[in-house]
Amino acid sequence: MAKSAPPCRATGLPLKPKPPKNRSAGTTASKRGVTIRDIARLAEVSIKTVSRVMNGEPNVREDTRARVAAVMRDTHYRPNPSARNLARVRTHNIALLYDNPSASYIVKLQQGALEICREEGFNLLIRPCQYRNPSLVQEITALVLEGRIGGLILSPPLTDSPKLRATLEAMDLDFVQISPLPSLQRSPHVAFDDHRAAYDVTSYLIRLGHERIALIKGHPDHGCTESRLAGYVAALQAHRVTVDPSLIAQGSFSFESGLQCGRLLLSASPRPSAIFACNDDMAAGVLHIAHSLGIAVPGELSVVGYDDTPLAQQVWPSLTTVRQPIQDMARAAATCLIGKIRSRSHDTGNQAIADVTVDYTLIIRDSTGPARQT
Amino acid sequence: MAKSAPPCRATGLPLKPKPPKNRSAGTTASKRGVTIRDIARLAEVSIKTVSRVMNGEPNVREDTRARVAAVMRDTHYRPNPSARNLARVRTHNIALLYDNPSASYIVKLQQGALEICREEGFNLLIRPCQYRNPSLVQEITALVLEGRIGGLILSPPLTDSPKLRATLEAMDLDFVQISPLPSLQRSPHVAFDDHRAAYDVTSYLIRLGHERIALIKGHPDHGCTESRLAGYVAALQAHRVTVDPSLIAQGSFSFESGLQCGRLLLSASPRPSAIFACNDDMAAGVLHIAHSLGIAVPGELSVVGYDDTPLAQQVWPSLTTVRQPIQDMARAAATCLIGKIRSRSHDTGNQAIADVTVDYTLIIRDSTGPARQT
DNA sequence: ATGAAAGCGCTAACAA
């Protein structure tokens, strides 16, 4: 409870040359926690040396380092993040930006990033956004200027906004993108080869004997929509199957849009024997419609989704789908971003900061089967 | 670029009495953003007055306040959160703790809390936990001691750990709980009346003519599991329907457990004509099994879920279910918590800090229908 | 109603 003596002020001169700073009295701190000064005192070094040990900086004798580390461990010392952020040029906060309707996608993204942040001592700010929001760029700018953010992880479709990317680059802010296999860009990215995945899905359906294979495209804001379409078309052409535009529907990644596109496609005559929906929600919509129309899956209609969300297993029949290792991608993105930030602070400026491309898996379940012979 | 002259040290006395602080040179700050000092200079007041305005403290003349506010607006001033947290006794960080398998639940929780935090200028830390983890309490303690957290939002089932609650109370830390209608507890909570909801669901099924109504319970760690069971039993008794223990299965909120319990219940003879699963995932499992057994829903079997996740609409047929306003609950919890924290700092200590109980909605969809006459 | 000065706990730029 005892507070320090009232500070003196007066004519402008300090009255008492040194009002003895009486914090961290005696034992280890009581309420507010252990501070760097406590560690310094206990380890009999200066606070700067403690700081060096904390940050893994060079120029500390091994035994000194060990001693300090031991004290830190014993006292359960935890550096105060606010103090570090305040003192540092670049904070150790990174933000994860997303605009995605899929809760499971978001949560996986968060988990991956969170794991790395925890390991590396960074804070993660989550930030739902709206791609279409005209003030998006401004909001992000504000966020950064607020001094809270040392780097950004961009997830689709935000990665597809050239304006946003340009702004971030202009601000000299580190960021990494989680994106479809990219055209050449300056910031690092974790990429996923949507083209190849869509190609493989389509080829798989062709191998099952399907020829009338419909596609429900994703939301036009998303770059992956183009890639998947291209993969689909490429596969058809490679196998000399005619590309029929009436078999291509424009979805928006929502269950509702799957319902609508499904209804549309299944009312055609002859109707498609397989439908490849660009995510699981839309595929579930197709399944829903097929049930209500009494169309047997996979007997009369094969359905494929994309993402391998929990939903894919939960609908009936379970969906054949493409699994993206979203959590790994987020992990890679976070690692990469933190590496970039660190390398700015000369830290241990070694981190390999390279682009990453991850692999997918085609998960085959009950919703696909051989084409019925005509 | 110009940095201040090298600091002097020496015999212990400052050589230069006052090396002129040359920050915020001339115009508004360039890179690191506008600081409180810029505002003070521009508004021709002291930084303390600016601080008063920022924090809505009293004792500022209206015109002064207006002038300062105007400058803040014009300069797009954003106070640095790290600096505030460092200087403050209690930080403006709050953490949202959860251990929940449902992504959509998590995301709704986050959104609600995030909205309020943004409005109120708080930061939200998200924190996935594991209820069963023996070091849970220790982890949370560390989080708090790290000096990062001014308060906590606890969501189920973490609310059901007396040890955790006790620890938090002992630490004198503000927290609010999102929980089933609670036994009397000391910390405030946002409650949901699971008992009544389960009662109403069961009554609804009875009204449809069902008599053999099975229940798939939730995870035993969750307090709501008990409440829902009690509501179910109460409704049966109120309507003079026999409570048959063989119709009560122990699930765990997972789709898998729904599958298993569903298989079990549907293999009984005579089998139940309705199954009330304590969440949508398990209900989806029941649907899945029913399909594969060729049991028509709702013709031969009615199914009810709980939570109204997106899944409830996406399966076929769509699930009758109970909607909890999770996002509102999170909003209420955050508001309440922030009120508590504020009231400590004498701020504008008025906030009504009351418990809240929210209402649910029974959403009737295609998965339920009248009992088939025997 | 307003302001001056002392920190909050840490990093950064030097000096030794």
Next chain:
DNA sequence: TTGTTAGCGCTTTCAT
């Protein structure tokens, strides 16, 4: 290799 000293931008305490 280690230590000293200024701040980072804000809140707080006390004086006016």
